[in-house]
Amino acid sequence: xxxxxxxxxxxxxxxxxxxxxxxxxxxxxxxxxxxxxxxxxxxxxxxxxxxxxxxxxxxxxxxxxxxxxxxxxxxxxxxxxxxxxxxxxxxxxxxxxxxxxxxxxxxxxxxxxxxxxxxxxxxxxxxxxxxxxxxxxxxxxxxxxxxxxxxxxxxxxxxxxxxxxxxxxxxxxxxxxxxxxxxxxxxxxxxxxxxxxxxxxxxxxxxxxxxxxxxxxxxxxxxxxxxxxxxxxxxxxxxxxxxxxxxxxxxxxxxxxxxxxxxxxxxxxxxxxxxxxxxxxxxxxxxxxxxxxxxxxxxxxxxxxxxxxxxxxxxx
Numbered sequence: 472x473x474x475x476x477x478x479x480x481x482x483x484x485x486x487x488x489x490x491x492x493x494x495x496x497x498x499x500x501x502x503x504x505x506x507x508x509x510x511x512x513x514x515x516x517x518x519x520x521x522x523x524x525x526x527x528x529x530x531x532x533x534x535x536x537x538x539x540x541x542x543x544x545x546x547x548x549x550x551x552x553x554x555x556x557x558x559x560x561x562x563x564x565x566x567x568x569x570x571x572x573x574x575x576x577x578x579x580x581x582x583x584x585x586x587x588x589x590x591x592x593x594x595x596x597x598x599x600x601x602x603x604x605x606x607x608x609x610x611x612x613x614x615x616x617x618x619x620x621x622x623x624x625x626x627x628x629x630x631x632x633x634x635x636x637x638x639x640x641x642x643x644x645x646x647x648x649x650x651x652x653x654x655x656x657x658x659x660x661x662x663x664x665x666x667x668x669x670x671x672x673x674x675x676x677x678x679x680x681x682x683x684x685x686x687x688x689x690x691x692x693x694x695x696x697x698x699x700x701x702x703x704x705x706x707x708x709x710x711x712x713x714x715x716x717x718x719x720x721x722x723x724x725x726x727x728x729x730x731x732x733x734x735x736x737x738x739x740x741x742x743x744x745x746x747x748x749x750x751x752x753x754x755x756x757x758x759x760x761x762x763x764x765x766x767x768x769x770x771x772x773x774x775x776x777x778x779x780x781x782x783x784x785x786x787x
Contacts, residue, residue: 478519478520479512479515480549480552482513482516483516483545483549484549485498485502485512485513486512486513486516486524486541486542487549488501489509489513489525490542493532493533493534494531494532495532513525520537520541522535522538522541523535523537523538524537524538524541525538564765565594566596566597566769567766568766569598569599569600570597570598570599570600570770571600571602571614571616571617572600572616573602573603573604573615573619574601574603574618574619575619575620575621576603576604576605576706577705577706577709577725578619578725579601579619580706581724581725582784583619584601586773587599587601590770593773594769597766597769605703606671607671616766616767617755617770617771618756619753619754619755619756620753620754620755620756621751621752621753621754622747622751623749623750623751623752624752629756629757629758630756630758630763631755631756632755632756632771633753633754634752634754634775634778635752635778635781635782636750636752636753637722637723637724637751638722638723638785639722639744639745640720640722640723640726640730640737640786641677641679641719641720641737641738642712642719642720642721642726642729642730642735642736642737643717643718643719643736644712644713644714645733645736646714646715647715647717648738650715651664653736653738654738654739655739656739657694657739657742658694660677660694660696660697660718661695663696663718664697664699664717665677665696665697665698665699665718665719665720666698666699666700666701666702666708666712666717666719667696667698667700667701667708668703668705668721669702669703674698674701676693676747677694677696677720677744678691678692678693678744678745679691679694679739679743679744680743681742681743682741682742682743699717700716705721708721709721709725709726712726712735713735718738720746722751723785724753727784727785727786730786753782755770755771755775
C-alpha cells in the first residue's frame with residue numbers, strides 16, 4: 472500500500488547513496504551500518520512509493536526506470552532539507568573569525584573604513600582583513616572572501632549583490648569657475664584644464680550625452696580634453712580639483728559630499744557624463760557557492776543597510 476507519509480529522510484539519503492554507488496555493501500561500510508539495514512531502508516521507500524527502485528542480483532544493484540526518475544526528486548528534497556537546516560543553524564550562530572574584504576582604494580577609504588567600528592560593535596567576534604587596491608581582483612584566485620567591485624557585471628562565475636549604480640559628474644571648484652569660466656557644452660572642454668584619472672588601461676575617456684527621456688537616449692560622445700594633470704591616485708586628483716586646478720570627472724560616491732557642500736560645482740548639468748558606455752554598478756561579489764558563508768552574508772547585509780536606499784551619497 473502506498474503511503475508517502477512513511478518516507479523518512481534517512482531512507483531517502485540511503486536511496487541516493489545506493490543510487491550513486493550501485494551497491495548496498497559500499498554504502499553500509501561508509502555509514503557504519505549493516506548491508507541488510509541499507510537494503511531494508513530502500514525496501515521501505517519502495518513500499519511507500521509503490522515502485523521498485525532497483526534490480527538486485529548478486530553482482531550489482533541497478534536502478535530501474537522508476538529509480539532514475541525518483542533520483543532527481545530525491546536529490547532536490549535532500550538539498551532543500553540541507554539548505555533549510557543550514558539556514559536555521561545559522562540563526563543560532565554568531566559571525567566569528569577572519570573575513571577578507573577587498574575594495575577600490577578611495578571607495579574603501581570613504582565608504583567602508585568609516586563604518587567598521589559599528590560593524591565591530593555589532594559583531595565583536597568578527598575579524599576584518601581589509602585590502603584596498605584599484606587592480607582587478609579575481610575572487611577565484613585571490614585571497615578574498617568579499618570584493619566590492621565597481622564596473623560592468625558580465626562574469627557569471629561569481630555571485631554579485633548589486634548595491635547600486637554609479638553616476639558620474641563633471642565638476643570644478645568655485646575658484647576655478649571664477650577664474651576660467653564655465654564650459655557650456657562638451658565642445659568647450661578643450662579650452663579648459665582637465666584632471667584625468669589614469670588606470671591600468673590608460674587615461675579615462677570623458678563621455679557625454681544630452682539628457683533626454685528614458686525611452687529615448689542619445690549616444691555617448693567622446694569629448695577630448697586637455698589634461699594638465701593625470702594620476703592613478705583618485706585622492707590626488709580630488710585634492711587638485713578642490714584647490715582650483717581644473718575640471719574633474721568623478722563618480723557620485725567620491726565627490727557627492729563636496730557637491731552638496733558647495734566645495735565643488737557641477738558643470739554641464741544638462742548632460743549625462745560617463746567614462747564607459749556600459750552601466751557601471753557597485754556590487755559586492757563572492758565566489759560562486761550554493762550557500763555563502765555566514766560572515767559574507769552578514770557583511771553584505773550590513774553595508775547595504777548603512778548605504779541605504781537611495782544610497783546616501785547619491786545626488787538625485
